[in-house]
Amino acid sequence: MANPSFTPSTATPGLDPGVHGPASPALEGLDPRVKPGGDEKLLWAEGLHLRFGPITALDDVAAELWPGEVLAIVGESGSGKTTLLNVLSGKLPPDAGAVWYRDPVGDAHDVHAMPAPALRALHRSDWGFVQQNPRDSLRMRVTAGGNVGERLMAAGSRHYGTIRDTAMDWLRQVEIEPSRIDDMPTTFSGGMLQRLQIARTLVTHPRLVFMDEPTGGLDVSVQARLLDLIRTLVARLGIAVVLVTHDIAAARLLAGRMMVMQGGRVVESGLTDQVLDDPQHPYTQLLVSSVLTA
Amino acid sequence: MTGYNFAYLDEQTKRMIRRTLLKAVAIPGHQIPFGSREMPLPFGWGTGGIQVTASILGPDDVLKVIDQGADDTTNAVSIRRFFARTAGVRTTTRTAEATVIQTRHRTPETPLREGQILVYQVPQPEPLSRLEHRRAETRQMHALAEYGLMHVKLYEDITRFGHVATSYDFPVMVNGRYLMAPSPIPAFDNPKLDRNPALQLFGAGREKRIYAVPPYTEVRSLEFDDHPFQPRRAPGTCALCGSQASYLDEVVIDDQGGRMFVCSDTDYCAERVALREAAE
Amino acid sequence: MIMLRAEGLGKTFTLHLQGGTSLPVLDGAAITLEAGKCVALTGPSGAGKSTLMRALYGSYRVDRGRILVRHAGAMLDLAAADPRTILAIRRDTLGYVSQFLRVVPRVPALAIVAEAARGRVDKAEQLLLRLNIPRRLHALPPATFSGGEQQRVNLARGFAGGHPILLLDEPTASLDAANRDVVIGMIREAKARGTALAGIFHDRAVRDAVADATVTIEPLQDAA
Numbered sequence: 001m002a003n004p005s006f007t008p009s010t011a012t013p014g015l016d017p018g019v020h021g022p023a024s025p026a027l028e029g030l031d032p033r034v035k036p037g038g039d040e041k042l043l044w045a046e047g048l049h050l051r052f053g054p055i056t057a058l059d060d061v062a063a064e065l066w067p068g069e070v071l072a073i074v075g076e077s078g079s080g081k082t083t084l085l086n087v088l089s090g091k092l093p094p095d096a097g098a099v100w101y102r103d104p105v106g107d108a109h110d111v112h113a114m115p116a117p118a119l120r121a122l123h124r125s126d127w128g129f130v131q132q133n134p135r136d137s138l139r140m141r142v143t144a145g146g147n148v149g150e151r152l153m154a155a156g157s158r159h160y161g162t163i164r165d166t167a168m169d170w171l172r173q174v175e176i177e178p179s180r181i182d183d184m185p186t187t188f189s190g191g192m193l194q195r196l197q198i199a200r201t202l203v204t205h206p207r208l209v210f211m212d213e214p215t216g217g218l219d220v221s222v223q224a225r226l227l228d229l230i231r232t233l234v235a236r237l238g239i240a241v242v243l244v245t246h247d248i249a250a251a252r253l254l255a256g257r258m259m260v261m262q263g264g265r266v267v268e269s270g271l272t273d274q275v276l277d278d279p280q281h282p283y284t285q286l287l288v289s290s291v292l293t294a
Numbered sequence: 295m296t297g298y299n300f301a302y303l304d305e306q307t308k309r310m311i312r313r314t315l316l317k318a319v320a321i322p323g324h325q326i327p328f329g330s331r332e333m334p335l336p337f338g339w340g341t342g343g344i345q346v347t348a349s350i351l352g353p354d355d356v357l358k359v360i361d362q363g364a365d366d367t368t369n370a371v372s373i374r375r376f377f378a379r380t381a382g383v384r385t386t387t388r389t390a391e392a393t394v395i396q397t398r399h400r401t402p403e404t405p406l407r408e409g410q411i412l413v414y415q416v417p418q419p420e421p422l423s424r425l426e427h428r429r430a431e432t433r434q435m436h437a438l439a440e441y442g443l444m445h446v447k448l449y450e451d452i453t454r455f456g457h458v459a460t461s462y463d464f465p466v467m468v469n470g471r472y473l474m475a476p477s478p479i480p481a482f483d484n485p486k487l488d489r490n491p492a493l494q495l496f497g498a499g500r501e502k503r504i505y506a507v508p509p510y511t512e513v514r515s516l517e518f519d520d521h522p523f524q525p526r527r528a529p530g531t532c533a534l535c536g537s538q539a540s541y542l543d544e545v546v547i548d549d550q551g552g553r554m555f556v557c558s559d560t561d562y563c564a565e566r567v568a569l570r571e572a573a574e
Numbered sequence: 575m576i577m578l579r580a581e582g583l584g585k586t587f588t589l590h591l592q593g594g595t596s597l598p599v600l601d602g603a604a605i606t607l608e609a610g611k612c613v614a615l616t617g618p619s620g621a622g623k624s625t626l627m628r629a630l631y632g633s634y635r636v637d638r639g640r641i642l643v644r645h646a647g648a649m650l651d652l653a654a655a656d657p658r659t660i661l662a663i664r665r666d667t668l669g670y671v672s673q674f675l676r677v678v679p680r681v682p683a684l685a686i687v688a689e690a691a692r693g694r695v696d697k698a699e700q701l702l703l704r705l706n707i708p709r710r711l712h713a714l715p716p717a718t719f720s721g722g723e724q725q726r727v728n729l730a731r732g733f734a735g736g737h738p739i740l741l742l743d744e745p746t747a748s749l750d751a752a753n754r755d756v757v758i759g760m761i762r763e764a765k766a767r768g769t770a771l772a773g774i775f776h777d778r779a780v781r782d783a784v785a786d787a788t789v790t791i792e793p794l795q796d797a798a
Contacts, residue, residue, distance in 0.1 A: 066658060116438075117437075120438055121438075124440075143450060145449070146449050149449060150442050150446050153445040154442025155442075158517075158518055160452055160520050164453075224679035227679075228678070228680045256657065257658075274632060274633055274634065277633045277634065278587075278634040280588075281590075282591070286590075
């Protein structure tokens with residue numbers, strides 16, 4: 001029996017070609033001859049409900065994401081944004097509702113109905129997940145190069161020299177000195193650890209990356225550098241991102257669209273600058289007006 | 295001999311272990327849990343190997359037992375005598391004559407034939423145990439063939455030492471599917487597992503796992519394309535038989551630092567010496 | 575050719591944090607932009623000129639009315655379009671020069687303009703030089719620039735995109751006379767290329783130099 005091999009950019013292993021998801025609703029006022037980005041949705045969910053005992057974590061939440069775009073989910077603690085991220089990425093099943101993902105071949109898959117091996121394979125190849133605390137994702141007793149190379153090796157890469165060159169190239173892209181490739185992450189600063197996590201996640205060119213407060217816990221100057229790095233890489237590689245953050249400035253910088261959550265509900269969503277410059281919902285207005293500007 | 299079941303184990307236990315062996319042979323390299331029994335020697339002394347041997351011995355079998363390649367160490371002698379008493383089978387020190395060979399820490403130098411069975415004593419059946427302590431995790435990794443972590447370990451070794459630093463119990467891929475621990479045999483012996491005409495069985499008594507490599511199964515040591523697997527042996531010649539190809543033991547012969555190299559496989563060495571003497 | 579036609583625009587801000595106070599700003603506002611022509615928005619300060627500008631760009635939502643934009647050969651209603659459509663319109667058709675440069679940390683001025691010029695660094699450099707931003711500043715992030723310099727980077731970015739429709743909100747507010755003339759020249763060239771422009775010009779002279787038509791915005795009476 002042969003080892004299931006990883007073939008990026010073609011069929012995701014282990015997934016059956018399934019039901020096609022719901023079609024895009026017709027847009028009002030829109031000339032049907034012109035298609036907005038032209039592409040089909042990459043990830044979409046509707047009717048998500050989730051309770052933890054008496055606490056409502058998600059209340060009738062919907063979301064959609066197209067290839068190459070950045071969607072920010074903004075809210076304060078307890079808003080449900082991290083829960084939503086975990087449901088969208090398949091880590092937490094909802095009580096009701098479904099999350100659909102369209103693979104590179106164009107087939108739609110119900111994320112929570114996928115067999116566990118398929119979901120794990122997805123997370124190792126087409127998907128990425130940047131954790132708030134990089135130590136949760138990195139192997140602290142493996143060298144920087146080993147950390148960056150792991151996804152390559154998991155995908156079947158077997159040439160030491162190539163793995164090492166690729167790792168060094170990625171360290172350079174995330175602005176870590178390539179000479180640190182053999183150093184342990186225990187010798188890295190917080191900002192460097194986060195950049196290392198990003199390198200480790202992007203090395204297999206995922207199409208979709210989930211980010212949970214990527215700048216949380218970092219010094220302000222370090223945050224600016226990291227945000228700029230994320231912005232550049234995402235734009236250059238055409239990665240779709242679901243970004244959970246409480247930092248509105250980060251959302252404005254990175255995201256084209258955003259959703260505002262409060263108490264498990266989406267209170268407002270739309271174009272990022274429109275939501276931030278012309279907030280409609282009382283909570284959004286409160287959130288925007290509370291941001292301190294230097 | 296009365297008062298003992300044939301080869302010590304009761305029929306129910308033998309049946310359970312044989313069923314486990316069948317499963318193991320059906321899934322080459324995959325660890326199958328089994329109800330490891332109390333044996334008249336402590337865990338860590340070969341209880342797994344003994345239980346496997348006890349389950350497959352028949353009255354017409356000829357048994358050889360080696361420990362680090364030698365038939366005459368204490369453990370090899372004790373185990374051989376144990377089976378002579380409880381099964382009444384013929385025993386031998388000659389690899390070519392044996393139908394069942396139980397071994398600890400070496401494979402025989404003499405090539406094996408179809409119909410022979412090699413039983414390995416295994417202390418730690420889980421090849422990923424040092425990298426991932428959680429058994430729930432390693433079970434998932436085997437189930438999903440997620441072996442990236444092992445390659446990370448090889449990568450780290452090459453980065454740190456310039457070569458893979460594992461010299462025994464070197465992990466192998468069996469039949470292109472399962473990662474297996476070949477037991478603490480020297481890496482030098484790994485190539486002998488590949489497409490061996492004999493049936494190879496592995497028993498870990500304390501860890502309660504059995505696994506198997508059927509005859510003619512592909513067994514490949516892990517490697518990188520540009521850092522291929524290179525088995526090592528002491529560069530030297532056997533002082534007794536003159537072999538330059540067998541695995542050598544280094545023996546200190548006096549307290550002035552005098553030493554000599556001899557074949558670790560005593561039967562192989564003795565055969566070669568006998569051949570040389572016959573030629574003279 | 576009509577590039578943009580907005581009609582019947584109404585907008586009221588509801589300030590929930592101030593007890594739900596209503597602030598009507600636009601009521602029935604309308605504007606038409608034609609290729610090769612520039613329309614100046616006039617009216618007293620606070621009347622709603624900037625609000626209208628931002629509504630045309632989609633930064634502000636309108637409560638009623640339509641904003642038809644000629645995009646990819648068809649007229650789309652930006653006021654009713656979904657976010658991705660608006661982003662596409664902004665990318666290819668509709669450009670905007672705001673009053674203040676929203677500073678992106680760490681990115682050099684040249685890179686900011688080059689990004690808008692779709693990677694054409696040479697074009698970006700020319701624009702910056704034309705707006706009298708010397709070469710030595712090109713590699714620096716504009717965070718430390720003066721107000722006037724930041725506004726000129728903003729202008730360079732706005733004109734670098736080559737959008738068929740361009741909205742200018744106080745483009746010469748922080749500029750000296752020399753740079754004002756540069757901007758006038760750039761607007762005239764844009765018009766010659768067929769760009770449709772709308773602008774808020776506090777400077778009478780600039781307005782007279784470039785505007786082909788004016789639309790006056792009157793402040794609304796405060797609602798009860």
